[in-house]
Amino acid sequence: MEKKKQWSAATESVWAGEKDYLVHGATQVPVVHSVAYNYDDVDEWYEVAIGKRKGHIYGRNTNPTVESFEQKIKILEKAEAATSFSTGMAAISNSLLTVLKPGDRVVSIKDTYGGTNKIFSEFLPRLNIDVELVETGNHEEMEKEIAKGCKLVYLETPTNPTVKITDLERITKAAKAVNALVFVDNTFATPINQNPLALGVDLVIHSATKFLGGHADALGGVVCGGEALVHDIYHYREINGATMDPMAAYLILRGMKTLKLRVEKQQENALKVAQFLQRHEKVEQVFYPGLENHVNHDIAKKQMKGFGGMLSFALKGELDAVRQFLPKLQIAHRAANLGAVETTVGPARTTSHVENTPEERAALGIPEGLVRYSAGIEEIDDLLFDLKQALDQITI
């Protein structure tokens, strides 16, 4: 029988990375809660400890359940290696601090995730690391800043919450010309829609809390890339300690089995919601890369297999309209999360960009009345009915 060389993402998300971790004939990966591992043979213990032999020593470094999760995402991102973290922000901060040192220069975009933006504006400057934030989607300006020389180009596409798109191939080419590393936060796209490593990117970062886990019940982060870079980041994390919990790893691993199903349904719903909102008289503006009038629709079409489950929209009447609208929704959590099976909504000012001041949000192009909408897997007719009745109740 001929062996298939590469399974599809749907098949890999169900099967990949689990086989080596099954025990007692079980069909599911166990949650190994043990902090430490016993070795009767002192020489074997030593060899595992110095990495000469496979095995586990202590939970801050490695854990079988966590490793199985890392294997699955590694295969889905078509990476050489992956290492995981307690949260998405830990993945981002640990990765940045692994490669950056005082005097380095970073080029990034203005509207990265709020927490990432805080690292750029508050913490890196303290270490005498220079950060240049370019208008998201202005590729010429970004190329100009990169050409001045930098250690790292940090991207996120689509962005949170205005779903702006950066051309990964184009910017990666500019970065490689000055020998800069390229990191990409792939949380919104997921490996189902986008594999940045295939375009020459050095490191892909995920908040596993969102689409990978998909059920809003576990925090996690992960990075995927080349063996040497990922090992350096692993080393920084094993010492500094932002380790993923085995129970979280299990929940995310289980969630990932349905990743393709969920993302397909979420983006099907997101497109229909975006089209509905675009036609509604109480809606000022809709942001969704799948809409033909989205500024970067062409780039999104080129580099993504699907447009994702995230959109945002501004209501006429700004924040006062949002105050009336959100409580009227019958199906949706009004919560600071996204990417889950349940539809989740919230204003950017209380979710992704809660860390920023109103002035900072304005500078980032985020209206105070912007609503972020993470489409769940519910029946689309129900979601549209619900949106319509809630919008109809806005009196301003």
Ligand SMILES: *Cc1c(COP(=O)(O)O)cnc(C)c1O
């Ligand atoms: C949520 C999020 C993060 C941070 O992840 P946590 O798991 O909450 O720490 C980073 N980037 C993006 C795009 C996110 O949506």
